[in-house]
Amino acid sequence: MEKGFFHHALTIREDICTGCSLCMRVCPTEALRIRDGKAKLIEDRCVDCGECFRSCPVHAIIIEQDDFSRIFDYKHRVALVPAVLHGQFRHEVSMSEISAVLRSLGFTWVYEVEHGAEILKPAIDDLMNVRTLPRPLISSYCPAIVRLIQVRFPALIRNLATVKAPLEMAAFYCRRVLRDRGAHNAEIGVFYVTPCAAKIAAVKSPVGEESTPISGVINMDFIYNKINRTLRNKGELKYGDDHAYSVDPDTLVWSLTNGEASCVNGSTLAIDGMNNVTEFLEQLENDEITGVDYLELRACDEGCAGGVLLSSNRFLVAERLRNKARTLKPGDSSPETEEFPDIESYSGYLMNKVRITEEIKPRSMYRLSGDRDEAMKMMKRSRRIMCWLPGTDCGLCGAPSCQALSEDIVRHRGDISQCAFIRESNMERQLMDRERSSEIMRRIWGDNNFTKNCNKKGAENESN
Amino acid sequence: MTFEYKVQGGDFTHAGYASSQVKKMLKQLGVDSVVIKRVVVCLYEAEVNIVAHARDGIISIVLDTDTILMKLTDNGPGIANIEQAMQKGYSTASPEVREMGFGAGMGLPNISANADRFLITSEPGTGTALEITINLNSAAV
Numbered sequence: 001m002e003k004g005f006f007h008h009a010l011t012i013r014e015d016i017c018t019g020c021s022l023c024m025r026v027c028p029t030e031a032l033r034i035r036d037g038k039a040k041l042i043e044d045r046c047v048d049c050g051e052c053f054r055s056c057p058v059h060a061i062i063i064e065q066d067d068f069s070r071i072f073d074y075k076h077r078v079a080l081v082p083a084v085l086h087g088q089f090r091h092e093v094s095m096s097e098i099s100a101v102l103r104s105l106g107f108t109w110v111y112e113v114e115h116g117a118e119i120l121k122p123a124i125d126d127l128m129n130v131r132t133l134p135r136p137l138i139s140s141y142c143p144a145i146v147r148l149i150q151v152r153f154p155a156l157i158r159n160l161a162t163v164k165a166p167l168e169m170a171a172f173y174c175r176r177v178l179r180d181r182g183a184h185n186a187e188i189g190v191f192y193v194t195p196c197a198a199k200i201a202a203v204k205s206p207v208g209e210e211s212t213p214i215s216g217v218i219n220m221d222f223i224y225n226k227i228n229r230t231l232r233n234k235g236e237l238k239y240g241d242d243h244a245y246s247v248d249p250d251t252l253v254w255s256l257t258n259g260e261a262s263c264v265n266g267s268t269l270a271i272d273g274m275n276n277v278t279e280f281l282e283q284l285e286n287d288e289i290t291g292v293d294y295l296e297l298r299a300c301d302e303g304c305a306g307g308v309l310l311s312s313n314r315f316l317v318a319e320r321l322r323n324k325a326r327t328l329k330p331g332d333s334s335p336e337t338e339e340f341p342d343i344e345s346y347s348g349y350l351m352n353k354v355r356i357t358e359e360i361k362p363r364s365m366y367r368l369s370g371d372r373d374e375a376m377k378m379m380k381r382s383r384r385i386m387c388w389l390p391g392t393d394c395g396l397c398g399a400p401s402c403q404a405l406s407e408d409i410v411r412h413r414g415d416i417s418q419c420a421f422i423r424e425s426n427m428e429r430q431l432m433d434r435e436r437s438s439e440i441m442r443r444i445w446g447d448n449n450f451t452k453n454c455n456k457k458g459a460e461n462e463s464n
Numbered sequence: 465m466t467f468e469y470k471v472q473g474g475d476f477t478h479a480g481y482a483s484s485q486v487k488k489m490l491k492q493l494g495v496d497s498v499v500i501k502r503v504v505v506c507l508y509e510a511e512v513n514i515v516a517h518a519r520d521g522i523i524s525i526v527l528d529t530d531t532i533l534m535k536l537t538d539n540g541p542g543i544a545n546i547e548q549a550m551q552k553g554y555s556t557a558s559p560e561v562r563e564m565g566f567g568a569g570m571g572l573p574n575i576s577a578n579a580d581r582f583l584i585t586s587e588p589g590t591g592t593a594l595e596i597t598i599n600l601n602s603a604a605v
Contacts, residue, residue: 155497286483287505366491372600375493376529380465 008046009063009200010053014038016060018456019446023052023061024400028274029151029365033408034398037446042413045365047147048201049274049299050308057457058464063197063309066216071106074189074215078174079107080167081193083114083252084304085220087321088312093231095246101227111174113192115343116166117251119173121263122347123163123354128266128293136269136284136292137161139260140356143202144299145277150207153281154362161294162208162356166254167192167199171213172353173343189215193223195255195307198299208356220309249325255304256318258296266293273301368410378410385409389419396420398444418444467525471514473540479515482523483508486534489527495600502578506596507534509571514538516561518591534596542588550576550584 019037031045032052039052039060053061071077079102086095099110127137138159140146149156171190178188194200194217203214253259258270269292271280277297283289300306305321306314343350368382369375382403389402397418399405408414416422417432417440426432442450454460469482483504490500507523514521518540526533543549549556552573576582581597 154491155501157497282484283480285487285501285504286480286508287501288480288508362497364491364494366488367494368492370494372493372529379489379492383465 007201007205008041008043008048009197009204010041010046010048010050011062011064012039012041013060013062016058018058018060019449020057021395021398022055022057024398025395026051026055027400028148028278030400030404031365032400033413034395034444036443037448044363045151047144047151048198049144049148050197051274053197053308063200063219065194065200065219065222066191068105068218068222070216071189071191071218075187076109076178076183076189077107078109078111078171078178078188078190079193079218080111080113080170080174080190080214082167082195082220082255082304083112083247083321084195084255084307084310084317085193085223087305087317087324088224088310089227089231091320091323097231098227101230102223104230105226107191109174109178109340111170111340112247113167113170114247114251114254116169116171116173117254117260117263118248118343119169119347119350119354120163120166121251123351124161124264124294127161127163128264134159136289136295138295138297140208141165141255141260141296142198142298143207144196144198144274145297146207146360147198147201148274148277148299149281150360150363151365152278153285154364155285156281157360157362159284159295160360162360163354164356165202166251168213169350169354170343172350173346174340175213176346176349177340191216191218193218193220195220195304195309196300197308208358208360220307221311224311249328252325252328253321256321257298257301257303259303261294261296264294264296267291268294268296270296270298272298272303272306274299368407382406382410385416388416388422390421392421394420396441396444465527467527469523469525471511471518471521471523471536471538473515473517473519473521473538476512476515479512480508482511482525486525486527486532490532490600493529493600499598499600499602503532503534503598505578506575506598509575510534510536510594510596513571513592514540516557517541521591530600532598532600534598535593536596537591537593539591542590542592543584543586544588546584546586 017038019034019039021034023039024032024034028049028051029045029047031042033040033042053063086098102110127133136159138156138161140160140163146160149160174190175185175188179185190213192199192203192214200217203212203217206212250263257272261268261270271277302314302318305317310317367375368378385406386403389406391402393401397405397420399408399414405414405418409416423432423437423440427434427437455463472478486507487500487504490503511523514536518538521536521538524535548554550572575596579596580599583595586592
């Protein structure tokens with residue numbers, strides 16, 4: 001397959017990885033294998049959901065970000081901030097404080113991403129009124145979900161709502177406002193403070209878009225730490241009068257579970273978490289689900305409040321934002337700030353940009369070969385191999401399941417002798433000697449896992 | 465290749481297993497998603513028919529490079545008037561079955577609309593047998 005074609009924000013640091021295989025076991029697309037005692041990624045299967053990052057006990061999986069100093073390549077430096085950043089702080093911490101910290105870091109403008117959702121509401125309504133589109137329409141907000149559908153449920157691609165995310169709308173808006181004030185496009189840097197890896201991948205290699213208005217990404221944990229430090233040394237910071245959220249209450253919670261679905265007319269449903277989503281899409285693809293008009297799907301529990309780059313508890317973050325939205329009175333939210341006019345005054349311009357125009361292409365993880373006869377041969381072979389594999393999904397072969405190993409074998413990515421059960425029976429029948437078997441085991445799990453190490457997690461002299 | 469799946473009458477909880485398995489195989493073969501959808505619709509509707517009406521039944525699948533043949537046989541009450549059963553909206557499903565969202569009388573017409581070849585034979589008191597064939601190479605119905 002086209003290696004290197006997909007941009008992934010997740011990288012495995014082999015110097016840190018201990019080959020514990022936890023990531024391999026949680027990956028929803030079976031994109032990880034263990035070789036030489038390290039986790040290896042099959043790139044064309046990865047959907048950037050970040051489950052591996054979450055599960056890694058030694059933090060060997062890192063999420064790339066742009067070098068922060070890159071913001072200074074631009075004269076106008078916009079920070080696009082999602083509401084979940086603010087939701088991580090205690091109620092007393094105001095958006096103006098957060099904004100002030102971001103300015104002290106070098107940004108010239110700070111704008112909340114959720115404003116972009118104002119443009120999406122009518123755009124989604126428009127799509128919902130098109131009778132010829134399949135039902136349910138599936139929100140394309142979460143990039144990990146779009147990629148999951150491309151990889152595992154290609155038949156559902158046509159259900160994806162072809163509208164961009166609030167992030168893109170907010171970015172187009174910021175660029176337009178600055179241009180209207182005389183800035184050149186090349187002078188404008190729009191940086192997104194991202195809560196997850198999937199959004200990074202979406203910015204770096206957009207699906208269904210030819211280009212992106214976003215110049216770079218800054219990981220949210222980095223900004224969170226900066227803000228926390230500064231707030232603890234408050235004296236050095238100057239900020240203006242505290243002002244209420246400038247985002248509408250219903251768009252403020254757009255990124256949380258049911259935040260988007262509750263803004264859409266008709267019978268809507270919101271589902272979060274990769275396993276829940278996968279289970280539902282499986283049924284939807286079987287045509288077992290009827291009566292749903294719009295589906296909001298999020299890879300993370302609690303939506304973006306559960307993003308892998310958040311530092312605070314997801315339930316607290318979600319509750320803080322919901323609480324904020326509940327207590328906001330009409331008039332508290334002032335869409336117009338001193339720097340930025342109301343995004344709705346640009347809705348004509350933005351509505352022209354809101355639709356995804358490029359085709360979203362399938363990239364099936366299941367397809368064994370482009371040639372049907374060949375695929376049939378491979379499938380038959382993989383099923384014959386399954387007759388011999390134990391069906392225990394123990395993972396000792398370095399693949400997440402027996403079926404994954406059997407498919408690896410027919411794809412020439414693996415060998416049947418990787419299976420510990422097969423080797424054991426071969427040794428019993430004197431078809432393989434003990435040395436050969438250990439050699440294979442070491443090739444999968446690496447020599448380190450066969451030597452005593454008292455520093456490992458949970459061991460006598462644990463140290464990292 | 466041939467596969468066989470048993471279907472338990474009345475067990476709506478596990479209906480859909482055969483569809484999921486077949487779907488995965490067709491994805492492995494790189495069959496067009498529109499065709500996969502037609503196969504899955506036929507199979508699921510037929511499977512639910514067995515669950516709704518019969519004591520139990522058997523799905524047997526014959527899969528080759530170009531076609532899929534799905535045979536479903538059950539030992540249910542049988543269909544006295546097949547022509548009537550093939551009409552949209554006609555259903556003999558019990559109120560309990562309808563309550564679960566099944567039994568809208570769209571099953572057989574839906575299968576017929578999505579299959580390239582559809583045979584149905586039934587003997588009242590003995591059971592019903594369906595033979596559904598779909599060509600894996602064409603997307604058109």
